[in-house]
């Protein structure tokens with residue numbers, strides 16, 4: 001299937017980030033929507049790939065994107081970042097504690113890193129960063145303080161703040 005050959009970063013492709021045994025067994029179409037696909041690309045480009053480069057060995061994604069139905073079936077919490085394509089469970093032969101140490105030493109940005117000792121994987125997540133463009137038309141005329149042209153943030157509260165227009169950050 002052509003779709004599955006989409007390369008998200010040099011060492012990660014879409015099929016790995018959407019593969020799920022539970023989805024196959026339950027005939028669930030685990031194809032991400034456009035927004036989740038963009039989030040997966042961000043996760044791979046800005047976290048998984050640079051981490052893999054530092055590790056110098058393969059990182060196997062045991063669970064990446066999960067559509068809502070799949071997430072329910074595997075018992076994930078409804079707010080799981082897996083549902084948005086912002087998280088991946090990562091396995092490497094050196095173990096999750098070692099991978100976490102490589103991550104911490106790298107200084108790479110991430111949202112959450114959770115070690116699953118028994119299952120031997122590291123849950124990693126990263127949200128897509130946004131530029132927020134100031135829209136003067138949306139502000140009250142009486143505003144005297146100068147407003148920024150844009151705000152660089154990944155804070156979901158600021159992202160939902162109405163006077164700003166959110167545009168995904170691109171390289």
Ligand SMILES: [Zn+2]
Nearest residue numbers: 087088089123
């Ligand atoms: Zn996870």
